[in-house]
Amino acid sequence: MQEYERKQLLERVEREGATVGADIPETITVQGEEIDLRTFVFEIKRRDTVPPGERDRVEQAKRNLRRERLERLETIEEGAVSREEGEELAQGIIGIDRALNALENLGPTDLEREQQAKRAADTKRWMSFLKQALGQEEGGSARRGR
Template sequence: MKPYERKQLKERIERESATVGASIPETIDVQGEEIALQEFIFETKRRNTIPPDDRERVDQLKKNLRRERRQRVQRVEDGDIDYETGERLVESIIGIDRALSALEGLEPVDIEQEIATKEAADRKRWSNFLKRALGKEDSGARGRR
């Protein structure tokens, strides 16, 4: 694959609107296991919430999908593949993104908790900024983020 073709494929993956109009794959091979992804997501969505006994399964599926996505992106970025294979990988990555978006949408949103979490993160960033700006950061923490 030519460098400009690889760049085009990477841009398609990173485009925020990539999942608009994309469909969730019917099935997907994740870590060697065939998953009926579309059926699982639609069945879970019909219930309007994730039952406690399915929550662990959903969380594990999201983790596996993210890992699979990273591996496929890596193949596009570094792999010795032809353009057609890259196209298929990009389409599958976009499908995974669409599935992850649907799975994230199943989570009940606790707005108050989300606001509190964001405010705490903002305070921590501000505090770290002030420490660095005033030179009060300890030398052991400089390389960490």
């Protein structure tokens, strides 16, 4: 593979919108083990909530996918592959990124945490507003009295 081809592949996999329109691979080999990745991701995403036991499984899958992505990226960076192998690695990386995006955005579990954080922030803003408003009223009546 030529140096410019290697750089093009690396740029393509690191591009912001690389996963737009990309498919999650049916299967992927991660550390010598073949995984039905698409089935796994859709199975997890189909549920309303992720049970505690499944969260560990999902977190482990994400760690393994990140590790596999890094290994494939390093293989391209080293440049010791043919153009065709580089293309396959790049497509695999983009598919892994797509799966990771889907697993990172797991519906209600993340939404519940986000909603709690928003409520806490709203309460804090409201209390700050009240303190400021009450402080101004007290200051204003104290000034009138002088």
